[in-house]
Amino acid sequence: MKAPALVAAALGNTLRSKLRTALTVLAIVIGGFTLTATSGLSAGISQTVDDMVAGYGEEEQLFVMNASAMGMGEDAGPGPQEYDPDSGGQTSEFGQEMLTEEDIEFIEGIDGVTNVDPIFFVSPDFLETSDGEQYQLNDMGIPANGPTMDLVAGELPEREAMEVTVPDTWLTLFDDGEDHQNIDPEAALGETVEIGISNMAYEQESVEAEIVGVSTQNLAGSGGAPMPSHALNDQLYEIQTSGSGVDQPDAFIQAMADVDNLDANLDQVTGELQDAGLVGLTLEDQLGIIQGVIDAIAWVLYGFALIALLAASFGIVNTLLMSVQERTREIGLMKALGMSSGKVFGLFSLEAVVIGIFGSIIGVVSGLVVGFIADGILTGSEGPLGDVGGLTLFALDPMALGVITAVILLIAFVAGTLPAARAARKDPIEALRYE
Template sequence: MKTSDLIGSAVSNTFRSKTRTILTILAIFVGAFTLTLTSGLGTGINAYIDDTVSGVGASDAMSVTRTDDSAAGLPGPSDEPREYDPDAISSGVPGVTVIALTPDDIATLEGIDGVREVDPVRTITPDYIRAGDGTRFVAAVGSLIPGQTIVLAEGTEPDPATADLEVALPVAYVEALGFTSNDDAIGDTVTIGITDALRVAHTIDATIVGVAEDALASPTGSSILVNDALSDALFDAQSTGLTADQADRYASATVWFDPEATADEIQALKDRLADQGFTGTTVADQLGAITTVIDGIVLVLNAFAVIALLAAAFGIVNTLFMSVQERTREIGLMKAMGMGSGRVFTLFSLEAAFLGLLGSAIGAAIAMLAGSGISAALADGLLSDLPGLTLIAFDPTSIATIVLLVMVIAFLSGTLPAARAARADPVDSLRYE
């Protein structure tokens, strides 16, 4: 019997007992459906995280601060009062201070083995932002380091190379500042107020070039995003009245290292930084907890899917054992006509694989339809505050892998009854009543 004939016979034999076949396919369907849906959940969330990783920073950079040995954590209601430290400056987070980095610290960082480049991060604390003569709103200032991006609702990122003063607004500020839409804000002007060390108020006008969406890992949070020219103008205004030593104090610095560095080499660099009194934090450190939790949830859900597939595997074994018993005389006749044991084994194994193909294909297809509908509904409702997130996304390679995996499980489940059929003695089988 040719291979094509074997496949045709396997397909036709599968539907000899329609009820039993349908029940077996339904059992496989449950496992494939669950596995496809959980795989899509992991794909969607991890894709969103990957898209926003660049918002936190480049993979070959780490944020470095002075190690503060005087605090085990952020001050809380029950913590002892902390001694005043004249070297502490604002971290950019309200109520949180860090030990300032000085030019000497920057030079020390540049001399540490494994450090390729150091970019000091300045802290700018404006008083307010307003559009025209409208209401003044409190605002923080952020800027992008090389390798960072933001999720834009409209417009472009502020250009670091231009001398023009450019700003991108968080989407929450658009309506508050009096603009009717994101597009209406682009090209307009906002005024940023800032007070210097002598308590003299300064105002600086900047052009809106973009509107930034809220994102899971936004580099600036709810801060307005400025380009280098505007950052310099604000910092110079803020530093008026300060000596050079007082002005050149930084909340943190971005340290660049070899992009090909291994995890062990990155940890060794962190250890060398710690020896010099610094703490380094990479993108992986910042997002590690998030991805670990998500991967853990997906793993648990996948475990339930595997349990369902194992239950389906027993169903396949039962279905084929019954099929072998019902077709004992047929097996004897096939062997008597010259079909070898290998061909008999292949025939029943193909029937098992076909059951797996039907159940997994139907399960995957319905899971994709259900997942797409659920994801669209959540994007317009519960998850509307996370623009750009497709909660359940499907990767064709992953879907094909799931279908193939289920077919392999089905094939392996069918080997025991297939082996029994292959070992059947043709004389005894033909005598079977």
Template structure:
């Protein structure tokens, strides 16, 4: 029999008991639908994370943080001996930070061409052109500039006193559109170490869109403005405080070749070096773990559906015993009988996978569109669901394989029937 004839015969045989076949197919549809939806969510979120994280720098940058415990922080091994040098660099939000000495150490490592320390600026307010002052929870860091998507204008000039403002601030600034806000003169209020407030003027260079990562959700100063704010923030004391940095960005000449060696040297100095790939891998690892857990529930549904296929075909074999005997009496081999019933199992799996995958893709695409254009429209570039053709093909093949394996037992029983005994069956 040709493949087309086998498929046609298998389809007509599965439709002999429409209700029984329908219930079996529904179970497969549930599993296929869930697998399609969860795998698409994983692909979409991973795609978005890749786009967002890759925007924070280039492939030859290493992000360095302190690995030593902050002074006074408890550990599982008991108290840590006080180290004045460590204490000097551990005052930022209770976390261990980098010192000027650490920056010099990083710069001295072979293969590192430059080091840019990242400082934390705690501004108090942003003053609109009309004089109204609005509280600022935090300022974005200039190092995040590459990850910021703009609704209008440009990123701040590193050497000028410029700033971007979030799109959600337009009404407060008195701007009707994002383009109207570009060029506005605003003020950034900040207190120094003794609580004295000062105001730094800045020009709005662009209007940012907020991403899930948080980039673009706060006013972001230029490097020059950020340095001025940080310098004033640390002023006011009779004695200068030691500098401390939340992290540093090291530019490496050839990260692919020397990355592991540089990371090892940083570890010896109680520092951690992470590439963009390292950060991306950690985030995607969590997303993939959650996706696999959800896929596990879908596989349970498919396992239950496989028993439905076994039951459906066993009943079909029982009902068609005389038919099987007649086919074998007319010369059909056991292998062909096995193939016929196996193809019926595959046909059931094919119907369930096509319907389930189709519903999953439709739900994912429509749901993604409704969310990103509705409740999550302020999140720039967000993708919750992505269609992965290779993933969909693998899901379909998995379901067909499960269906074929489930149909093996009934098919073997049909193939092994004695034609004489089968013809006598009542």
């Protein structure tokens, strides 16, 4: 029996008991579906992270923070930490330890660092629109967030200009119509606002700024609050620390360090920062935290899918063992007519592979269909994740799909070897006598 005839016979034999085959295939479909959905989820989040990193541009920068603020200091751990009166550090209103002027000078002195941009922490009180209405400003972004932001209109604030971006959830403040649905983000561009902030004596002052961009909150959490330019942020900080009659030492929530040839100097620069109790993160490092969480979830789902495929393999063994039992006389006849044990083994192994092919095709295709539909629904404009800018939940990964299909076929083949070996060992005379 030639190979094409062997394949045709395997296909026909598989379809003899349609219900039994269908139930076995269903178990494989569940595993294939889960593997496909999981790989698509992982690929979607990876694509989102890659897009955000690509949007960062050509600048080679590190986000530098105090290691203790990241929970990475030598004494970091659960419970209260010992107070060091010689540290000279300050904390933000959220308890985050700040960088000092000495820290900034140290960063500037590291070989390979060409420029350091310290970022002040400010906590404004309100934002006032051109019609005099004031709105509480519970949160304010920092200029360092600029590279990670996803803009739906306009551009990022220029460094030395008194400019600000606002999130798309604030667009209703700049819409004169009664219907606030589908507001054009361009409507807010060019608007002038006043940002009010209290000094150390609890006296309020305000600074005028122009809206130059509209952002949408993305997966990294950036873009969900107004973000000032460096000049505006510095002006607000100057007001915030005035009024006490006592000079306040400057403190910075973080610093942006430009590094010459970042890829080559990354280990050396981050090593020196670590020795000084600081931590330097690239944008990819920061977004990698999100990627790490998704990867951990993906591996758990991969585990469940493999368990499902393991259960399906026992179904294949059971199906083919029953088939061998039912076709004992047929096997004896084939051998009596000159079919070798190797071809008998190949026939039953092919039947197992055919079951795997059916299961993998249905599982992978259904996983892709459900994945893309779910992505469209969840991340669409009306979906629960529609406000998360630049988010892709599900993406096609051809290499992963190829691996999934190969794994399913391998499992099916291995599962079919036991029944196939049993069939190949049948004695033709004894098989023909079987009732």
